[in-house]
Amino acid sequence: MTKIGVNEPCPCSSGKKYKKCCQSKDLEEKRKRLDEINKLEKIYLNGQEEHSNKINYCKEHYVELFPDCKIINLTNYINKDNYRQILTLNYNKNTIILVERTDLTEELFNEKSNLESNDLILIYKGAYKTFEALDILKYDKDISSMVTNRDNGLTM
Numbered sequence: 001m002t003k004i005g006v007n008e009p010c011p012c013s014s015g016k017k018y019k020k021c022c023q024s025k026d027l028e029e030k031r032k033r034l035d036e037i038n039k040l041e042k043i044y045l046n047g048q049e050e051h052s053n054k055i056n057y058c059k060e061h062y063v064e065l066f067p068d069c070k071i072i073n074l075t076n077y078i079n080k081d082n083y084r085q086i087l088t089l090n091y092n093k094n095t096i097i098l099v100e101r102t103d104l105t106e107e108l109f110n111e112k113s114n115l116e117s118n119d120l121i122l123i124y125k126g127a128y129k130t131f132e133a134l135d136i137l138k139y140d141k142d143i144s145s146m147v148t149n150r151d152n153g154l155t156m
């Protein structure tokens, strides 16, 4: 978007100067967008506080498997719309994101997984795997190699 001078005619073609017309509305919208990003970043740093039993079980498992990584749960915050943004935040951090299939994340799962039995997404540095939480050990090799590849800067 090109920057509009405050004394230039407003782009809404009201005939008024920008500062007398849409400027305050535009600033308010910009502030709201920044608030959203800040909120997302804050949540992203620590994840949500509450965990289901399934997430607790998986968190404990991955803490042991990847002691150098921080593991957070974003089930209540991630969705189809902010998924890319969260991936970008995740790109350079040693943070593993866990997401459980719930009503809130159903749409995201349908997009990322072709198996209905997959009830967990693990995201690391922009790469992801969907799998069955109850069968978690089965995926250790896959997920370990995904993490190693990402740490070595390889794309999947």
Ligand SMILES: [Zn+2]
Pocket (backbone or CB within 6 Å): 010, 011, 012, 013, 014, 021, 022, 023
């Ligand atoms: Zn205007």
